[in-house]
Amino acid sequence: MIEIGSRTKALPPPVRVVFDSLVDPHAPGARPWLDLYRDEIEPRVLEAVRPTRVVWSTLWPSRPDDRIRFDLADRGGSTLLTFTLLTPSDPPDEKTAGHLRYRMNVLLYADLRYSYGQ
Numbered sequence: 043m044i045e046i047g048s049r050t051k052a053l054p055p056p057v058r059v060v061f062d063s064l065v066d067p068h069a070p071g072a073r074p075w076l077d078l079y080r081d082e083i084e085p086r087v088l089e090a091v092r093p094t095r096v097v098w099s100t101l102w103p104s105r106p107d108d109r110i111r112f113d114l115a116d117r118g119g120s121t122l123l124t125f126t127l128l129t130p131s132d133p134p135d136e137k138t139a140g141h142l143r144y145r146m147n148v149l150l151y152a153d154l155r156y157s158y159g160q
Contacts, residue, residue: 043109046127046134047143051151053121055158057093057114060121063154064096064112075157076149085110102142107131110146125150 053060062069065087067076078084078101085098093114100108108129115122125146133139 043128043130044133046108046129046139047146048124048126049143049147049151050122050124052117053123053151053155053158055121056119057116057121059158060123060154061090061093061096061114063157064098065090073157073159075153077153079145082145101145105129105134105142108142123150 063072063075066072068074076084081103082101083103085101087096088099088109089095089097095114096112098110098112100106101110102108108127111126111128113124113126115124127139127142127146134142
């Protein structure tokens, strides 16, 4: 797998809460956060190793083989969340890669964060 991009940031909730949000973004009672664009599709959970790793299928139909890996670590009651965009095929051009990284940043470190009231 070729890495397209990666980023690590802290989220306020504990690891178990962030893990559950990634495994079931539309859980009953959860605040909505996975707001996809028209050119994006709902990801499938391909792997879930509680509480440290989740792997999603692609969000982008134009890149069907891409994967998104999430690594979670405890940070004294909060969560250190790392996303890594991976592809088994040719990496996208830099403009496309930048867009994919941007979308993941918005979804996780804005939309998901705000769903926790932070």
